[in-house]
Amino acid sequence: MLIRKLRIKRGWSQETLAEVSELSVRTIQRVERGGNASLETLCALASVFEVDVATIAKEKSVYTENELPDNERKAVEYARDIKGFYSHLVLYIVSVVVMAAGNMYFQSDNLWFIWPSVGWGLGVASHGLAAFEILSFYDVNWERRQIDKWSSRGQHK
Known part of the structure; x- marks a missing residue:
């Protein structure tokens, strides 16, 4: 959910994030829905959003879409x-x-x-x-x- 929040905060579409992070749109969709992400994917996203990899990894493991507050x-x-x-x-x-x-x-x-x-x-x-x-x-x-x-x-x- 953090990745979706950061993407929307910047006004980016999933396609834009995929282009900037050099990942596929399908990977972005999977990660935003709480799917598994490799360390390489998390590093690419952390780099684009200028946050620590641990922050994204921790947030990603806390909530899936059905377990949001x-x-x-x-x-x-x-x-x-x-x-x-x-x-x-x-x-x-x-x-x-x-x-x-x-x-x-x-x-x-x-x-x-x-x-x-x-x-x-x-x-x-x-x-x-x-x-x-x-x-x-x-x-x-x-x-x-x-x-x-x-x-x-x-x-x-």
Whole structure:
């Protein structure tokens, strides 16, 4: 997690870090997810971030992504939700532009692209409301209750 924090603090993508450290993008991804890293990999990363190798090795061995402190885990989940929403929004915008252009070129007298745009737009809007935690159909403990419910069913069988 320290490597991801340091990378994001510098505003680097995984590709940029891979280029600067002369490692593969796959190696960066594996290390950020808590996978094994060789001493050579840790040294390269420590050199790039100008920190001691022991600091990176110690931090890496302390937490895997599932064992993060609660506040950091929630922050990572929130950032992923926001990233997912923005990806969805970009896909929606590009698709609507392509549908509109195709509609205007091939069949300009019938504006059919409006209907899927409205329907999909409602989905994008609800995704945004949920991602930014403005409106959520599931409270904080919903997932935990579902897991407990399914776990207790498995014990009775």
